[in-house]
Amino acid sequence: MNTVSRALQRPSRSLTSQLCRSIRQHHHRAFPSPSASIATPHYTLGSGSPSLLRTSSYPTPSQPHRTFSHSSTTMAAAPKFARGMNKGQLQPELNSLLEQGWALDEDGMGVKKTYYFKTYFKAVSFVNVVASQSAAKKHHPTITVRIGSVDIHWTTHQPRGLTDKDLTMAQHCDEAAELMGAVEKDQGKKCGPSSPTPSSPGL
Template identity: 40%
Template sequence: MDGLENNAVILSEGANISDIGPRLNKLLSNGWQLTPDKKGVTKCFYFPTYTKVMDFAFCIGIRSKRANHHSTLTMKSGSVEVTWTTHVPPGLSMKDTKMADYCDDVAKTTVISVHQTESLKCGTPSKA
């Protein structure tokens, strides 16, 4: 799906579609989705242990503080759902796409995410 077809995405005031468009399409091809209001992006990452869930959330938190741009994180026993949107002015901004890229990098190189079927579920023994 092309995130720009039919002007589906709502950009933050001052955001440039020519800069964000290619980045958004890359994110969408990597499993990110537009939020229902079309003002942000969201993705669920899966991990084999709760400790890895916390490690991932901690990495995102540290980078968020440094960038002064904060996500919505929903943590479960084997997953973290991350949503990026800009609140003022509302819409998708370059900061959102950069932070989403960072999440993908951390999940691949630092914390090591897994397929959903390999994630820890409540009540199942830890693999690590």
């Protein structure tokens, strides 16, 4: 009886061996070994480039390539001389005028400048001097008169573009403005309320 009892209490070696193998197989399926193959992105260093190149088969979103156009850059108008004009001869004269405060118009076919005066009378007197010179040269500008300033714009319509007449008359305008006492912009007469009349004594 004791022999049978000990046999029942002690498991056989074959049963123990089968149980251990079953446990190892279950553990292997639940926890794969570190050497198992896992699909991961692979990076390689491209030749001649400091950047990493992704060689994974995973799809990647396309990156938009942004380009910048230089056509939108705002640039000053280039001078456009009239047909038959000697550009090499007129360019130095134009450069001199630009240094004296003249500017090319939007089309580059004319020059313009604003003169400032302390009184409206001086502004009109300046216009009269320019008008006299224009009549003598048979070349007339576009003139805009304000209370303390005068806009002058010289261009040639036939042939269209800048000519020697425009540059010569622009120089005459500078001389006339100096003669009539032109001032800086902040000193020019401006529109505003008139000065109050002093009150009489006792009022």
